[in-house]
Amino acid sequence: MGAPALLWPPLLLPLFIVLFGQPLGTKAQVCSVNQTVFQVVENSNISEPLVNISVPGDLRVTLGSSSTPFAFKIVDNQLFLNVTPDYEETTSLVAVLECKRGEVQVTVLRLFVAVLDINDNPPVFSFTIKSFDVAEDTRVGTTVIPEAELEAKDADKDDILYYTLQEVTPDASSFFSLVGPNNPALRLQQALDFDKIQNMTFKLLARDTWDEQTEPSHTATATLVLNVLPADLRTPWFLPCSFSDGYFCIQAQYHGVVPTGHILPSPLILSPGPIYAVDGDQGINQPIIYSIVGGNTDDTFIINADSGNLTMAKSIPSPMIFTLLVRADQADMARYSVTQAFVEARDGELQFSQSLYRGTVVLGAEAGTEVKDRTSPSEILRIQAQYPGFPDLNSAITYRITNSSDFKMDEDVILTTVAMKRAEVIYVEVEATSTVTKDTATSVVEIQVSEQEPPSTETPGGGELGDSQRFSTVDMAVLGGVLGALLLLALICLVILIHKHYRHRFKCCSGKASEPPPPPNDYDNVTFLPDHKASWSSTSNPQPQSGPEPAQPPSGSHSPTFSRATPPISAPPSPKLRASESPKTVQAGDSPSAVRSILTKERRPEGEGGYKAVWFGKDIREEADVVVLNEPTADMDSASATGSEGSDDDDDDDDDDDPGLKKGPHFGADDDSTYI
Secondary structure, three states: OHHHHHHHHHHHHHHHHHHHOOOOOOOOOOOEOOOOEEEEEOOOOOOOOOEEOEOOOOOEEEEOOOOOOOOEEEEOOEEEEOOOOOOOOOOEEEEEEEEEEOOEEEEEEEEEEEEEOOOOOOEEOOOOEEEEEEEOOOOOOOEEEOHHHOOOEEOOOOOOOEEEEEEOOOOHHHOEEEEEOOEEEEEEOOOOOOOOOOEEEEEEEEEOOOOOOOOOOOEEEEEEEEEEEOOOOOOOEEOOEEEOOOOOEEEOOEEEEEEOOOOOOOOOOOEOOOOOEEOOOOOOOOOEEEEEEEOOHHHOEEEOOOOOOEEEOOOOOOOEEEEEEEEEEEOOOOOEEEEEEEEEEEOOOOEEOOOEEEEEEEOOOOOOOEOEEOOEEEEEOEOOEEOOOOHHHHOOEEEEEOOOOOEEEEOOEEEEOOOOOOOOEEEEEEEEEEOOOOOEEEEEEEEEEEOOOOOOOEOOOOOEOOHHHOOOHHHHHHHHHHHHHHHHHHHHHHHHHHHHHHHHHHHHHOOOOOOOOOOOOEOOOOOOOOOOOEOOOOOOOOOOOOOOOOOOOOOOOOOOOOOOOOOOOOOOOOOOOOOOOOOOOOOOOOOHHHOEEEEEOOOOOOOOEOOEEEEEOOOOOOOOEEOOOOOEOHHHHHHOOOOOHHHHOOOHHHHHHOHHHHOOOOOOOOOOOOOO
């Protein structure tokens, strides 16, 4: 039993050597390192050895197969990093060192390399430009684009991204915003309006640092385009209309006039325009269907469902007003609106604008020449009739000339049909006929065949005289003022000259012809003696007495007329002329100044009373006509003695102031008597 017990130690020695690497009772011989865990920054290019490996004499060290492939190498018992570490690829590296003696592995060492992350990657969007559609009626506060569609990715796993929305379209940022700085979801913050803005563009930025001044800091950019899709929010609008806002338009009401007793063949002319509506949602722009839903008594009117044109189906016998209720429906029948059309039926009459037109044609004009307007010879004369207040009927009027074959109508213009060979004035009648109502009206045109070409408004260069080349009213007024001032100056000079050269004549004549003569006893005639004495009336308020008619002046003669409000004398007899003298006759066309009168106060010798009165012809040297003033009777001497004493005075002023002179007798039988 003892022998087997003695055999155990030799058998256990190899087992301990395997387990512990060396025989019991001897020092262990293994590979060793002074550090097993390392840290390196990613992207670092490390050329120095990570660690030195202690290898005993007969041992050797190798990299085990479980090491990170290609990450390490051993050179001269030194462990080197064989790659540039990248945290995004792997966060740690493992090196397994196998220590062997021969082919027998003595020990295994494990070394760990931790790769430290740094901010070396920018954020990246999954798109460069992306378009999104947003409905116009989207509610405010709705997230229109989720975060998942807009977020950026950063390879730096520990980085936090910060987002910013920048507008490209002006005022676009008032419509959309981001949910938060770290959440790029897009939210609507103001109601959309397709009519105001149809699309908006934004720049979306993602940055991997809060502060862009931080180093390193990376930014990514993407473009967002948001298209506003129109929604059916508005009813049809009758045009013209006035906007109260972007959704409601205060629409028009229509007015028209039709004649009684007639059916207009064409659509009614309405104001402010024809019945017309459009879809209030321009982006949808649904077709419009028109209908009359009220006020169409006896179905008098018909409306075209597609165009909205209003026509008459029946005539209206008497004046009245229709209030039509017109409806406009969208073709999809989603929305509609209603307006009113007021149609007034009233009596109408075809009328010319003038009862007489005046035209002119140049003498010698050939057939086919247009008659010009005499008041404006450069323009064509147009003859037009109309129904006042019925513009619908005015386009259906024809014209013809009823009483002359020398002229014809070309619409509203008169043309000659023959050559104008004689200067004359021709009257033609123009008849207007309505092809709708069959009403007629006539007017007269006075056409003057003129010997001269009507004045032209063209300039010598051939162009028509422009408004800038015509004299203005102010220019003509200034010219008239200057000419008036010159005329006044000329008249003043003329008066001065007349006064200077003829003042002595005015002293004896001016104002004296109408004054009563001195007392009758002081009058006589230079040339003739009176045939008889005239009888004077001494009553205080005498009336003209009948007497023989005064002698009539020769034909063509010019004689002054005397009148006075004081008591007249009886008509004197016809004067006698000397046989050697004959009256001077004023020829036709002579001016009233052709015969001039000069009255003198030269006293005759005592006993030969009276003034000398001589009338001259055009030339003072010509033979003179003489007026004979008969001497009053002796009865008058006593009747006027008290009132005529001052007449003996030669002073003109005394004569003017003498009341006796103002009460003297007339020179003739009445106020209108004339003597030569």
